[in-house]
Amino acid sequence: MNIKGLDYNTHREKLLMPEYGREIQKMVDYAVSLTDKQERQNCACEIIRMMETKVPDLRENANYEQTLWDHLYLMSHKQLDIDWPFDVSEAEKIHNKPNVIPLPQESIQLRHYGKLLEELFEKLKEMPAGEERDSLANYTANQMKRNLLTWGHGSMSDEKVADDLARLTDGVIQLDLTKLRLDKVTAIEDPKTKKKKK
Numbered sequence: 001m002n003i004k005g006l007d008y009n010t011h012r013e014k015l016l017m018p019e020y021g022r023e024i025q026k027m028v029d030y031a032v033s034l035t036d037k038q039e040r041q042n043c044a045c046e047i048i049r050m051m052e053t054k055v056p057d058l059r060e061n062a063n064y065e066q067t068l069w070d071h072l073y074l075m076s077h078k079q080l081d082i083d084w085p086f087d088v089s090e091a092e093k094i095h096n097k098p099n100v101i102p103l104p105q106e107s108i109q110l111r112h113y114g115k116l117l118e119e120l121f122e123k124l125k126e127m128p129a130g131e132e133r134d135s136l137a138n139y140t141a142n143q144m145k146r147n148l149l150t151w152g153h154g155s156m157s158d159e160k161v162a163d164d165l166a167r168l169t170d171g172v173i174q175l176d177l178t179k180l181r182l183d184k185v186t187a188i189e190d191p192k193t194k195k196k197k198k
Helices: 017-032 039-055 056-060 064-075 091-095 115-126 131-151 158-168
Strands: none
Touching: 017 039, 017 064, 039 056, 039 064, 056 064, 064 091, 115 131, 131 158
């Protein structure tokens, strides 16, 4: 359907910096079209002032003025011929995407315990007996209990944790539950799902 005089955003040119809006883009286009350099300079300064009001969060950055001038440079398609108060030669770096962080590709055998606990199991197997290993075993057992609660993986009793820890460390770690009590772990109720009491 094509109605005369109706102008949809989807039919308009795509904005380079949508956060400033179409009106600021029109001002930038107008500034580029001006023939007098001093007039272009004055217009650019006014546009920067307007841009600052459109995105006030930028002021929290230490170099926010540099960022505004970089944005103006990009919005003008690098056509605005003025005396730039800042170096805008590296303005295009704003649009660079960060490098992709590779995810670990190793398979996790016990998803409910996770990769970090698997690494702890291996470390516990190699450590010499002593206070340091006992302390790490206690920490590991408590984390196992929390993970079981988080994943809702059936029983999270101290006996199950001690049994799993012994099995996963090939019998190296044997928790004595008569001497050691694991932390009491309780589920935290999500406030979103909590029903209001009347």
